[in-house]
Amino acid sequence: MEKQKSIVSLLKAKQDTILQEWEKEQFSAGKFRADLISPDELKQQMRDFWDSLLKALGQEERVDLSDEGWKPVRSLLTELSKSRAKLGFTPSETALFVFSLKKPIFQLIQDTFQNDPARLQKELWDLNTLLDSLGLFTTETYIRSKEEIIRRQQEEMLELSTPVVKIWEQIVAVPLIGTLDSARTQTVMENLLQEIVAASATVAIIDITGVPTVDTLVAQHLIKTVSAARLMGAECIISGIRPQIAQTMIHLGVSFQDITTKATLAEAIKYGLSQVGYRISKME
Amino acid sequence: MEQIPILKLGKFLLVTIQVDMHDQLALRLQDELTNRIVKENAKGVLIDISALEIVDSFIGRTLANIAAMARILDAETVVVGMQPAVAITMVELGLSLPGVRTALNVERGMEILSSLVQVDSDAPPPA
Amino acid sequence: MLLLRRDSFPLQSSDDIVKARQIVRTWAAELGFKLVDQTKIVTASSELARNAYDHGKGGIMIIEAIEDGDRKGLRLTFQDQGPGIPDIEQALKDGYSTSGGLGLGLGGAKRLVNEFHIESTVGKGTTVRIVKWV
Structure with a gap:
């Protein structure tokens, strides 16, 4: 619990830098889909996700997405993946929303714990596991909502194609x-x-x-x-x-x-x- | 004792099945209907099954038997009002009610019976 | 495979066949079966309940609501301690009847459901298990 808090406070203290770096990643050439989403909207999504992530990390001792404390993060990512599936983002582009957070966070951890290799490895591993599971969650939700769209279209086609x-x-x-x-x-x-x-x-x-x-x-x-x-x-x-x-x-x-x-x-x-x-x- | 009412409408008998029939009740209906055909000298029987939620092989056989017995007693049988879901299930089950006339509703069934009996009475009397 | 709910009912009179039909109808509607599929599973249960009662000298029906992945279904098991069926393959053919009926009971019921399983031992009895998925 103690350690978890320290990571949370570290992330909070450096959040401006992290968000800036993360933004750079998101808006870098070839990654930002200007045709599908506006910069303001994307920034808002990043801000919301970051806030709910910090809140969940501060509340929950274990990092288990099925825990109650992670519910806001899950529902936020669900919304995001669903809307991206509808808008026409690819699965990788959708997952990248989370994965692009790795670079700035890892950089921060590396700088902070460079003199404590054991701690460094432990924190990196924990955060990596967390971001991976969040990224996979977006992919899964993305695919599920695509399937839902296909199923609904099939039903509509059945109805449409058989007028009496x-x-x-x-x-x-x-x-x-x-x-x-x-x-x-x-x-x-x-x-x-x-x-x-x-x-x-x-x-x-x-x-x-x-x-x-x-x-x-x-x-x-x-x-x-x-x-x-x-x-x-x-x-x-x-x-x-x-x-x-x-x-x-x-x-x-x-x-x-x-x-x-x-x-x-x-x-x-x-x-x-x-x-x-x-x-x-x-x-x- | 449970009973399915049989109404007399001119030359015809009308049976409206409104309960989920158990097997004995179906057999009793078969008995009573044949008796009434003779007693009333009926020329046609309308069986309204629009309230029936299923027709399984037993009920199907009973309907076919009633039609066959009625024919021997010189009466035509029309089964009316079968629900689409029931019809689809019967086809899947392999039941086709051979020898039984069908109609969408009581009104259409009446028309069919009237036209059949009409033809009969138009025929010249035996010499 | 997940068992959501389970119950069992006797098949000792022709009234029990009617009751079995009504119970299957209620469960099927609650699970979300479309009307046509409700009608199919109810008709199949009527055939099999009658078999257990007429030829099996009475028996029981076990009704189970099941879930497999994201699909739900109804599993019905009809058990009797009757004389058993010597030749199952023959009994599944249309037109086969020992009771003077149309002989559509077993084969017909099989066509109305997704899964059909029959086990019979001469002198011991017969068990028929059917599954229909929503």
Whole structure:
């Protein structure tokens, strides 16, 4: 405890020098991203981090980031890493925020304890361990928030890419575009069935004109959707099957027997309308 | 004793399943429904399962049996209101209710029954 | 793998099958399963609870909420002291039935969950364990 305090007071006493040196590091050529952050903002972040670091060092006997006293430092670094991940900083640039503090601090320790090699080594080791763990923490948080961004975008894409549209009273359609994987096909299936209930539709059209390939798994999902719709009391039509897809399906041994298929969306709509009692005809 | 009410609507019978059925109750429904078809001379049966949270193989088989028995007794069966989640699960389970007609809701089910029975009564009487 | 919560229930009457379904539904909803997945695990539990009750002459269901890394799941174990299944592979095939049913119980339940494990000893009983991840 005693020793810890002395380091804290040493850091506090020399904080102007350290901050100046640290700033030099941060703003040195090739490191400062002027395109992503303003100098004032960066200086504020450095100042906040420094203050919370000193406070935590003064409070906690052990340097264990999971301790309560380190919470402010952790949440500060979490905020920083998250915002940097969003802004487009690289992971190294983000970690550098902490690592660039090493040089000024080590310099200070070296100058202070140069006549006491044992103490020098001990303090260097302790501070090195601390800064490493803080740097790693930023990297971890950075990666986690990137993953979070990817996950959210995937979800948004799933939602966006499967709009169910109402064609006419009792007829809904879902135009599928792009490659279908299992997760997406499942979302389509659930959305379509929900929409059948919401619109009291008796005919549902799945148009796969925009789907480049259909493998066995996707074909199975389509067949399951048709069966589920049938159990609910709606007829499902698959339209827009391109010649290549028809060929692959036969080669794969997937049969769409018992399922109404139409070559084009227009044909499917015409068929659907006739199922619910309408006819398309040309005006005189 | 627990019972599922069977309503008479003209030539048709309407059953609304609103409880999580245990197996005996499902079998009892099968018994009572076939009895009522004969007693009321019903031409159609509507089974509303919109409140059912699952249809497992036992309930699925009971529904299929009811439809098959009703057909022998000259009545058509329409199962209406199956929830999407239930339908998806049934397909995954491998149940397809062969021989059972389905409709989105009671109204549509009624239309189907009416059109089926209409066709029957339009047919010329046997010579 | 972390065990968050555990409970067990008897399967001694057809009312118990209904209760088992309701308990599985409640736990699945609390763990955050989507409606479709809730329906799948409840349906699977209904099949397996009925198997334990009908063929196993009664048994128990153990329900456990588990956590593995950042995913949560539901693990259900159905145990009975019935006659056991001589040929498990055969029993998992669709259409296999000893009770005059549709024979979709075991194979169907397997398709509704992520993990399926069955152990059976003739004369001793059967244990089926399933896991579904949120």
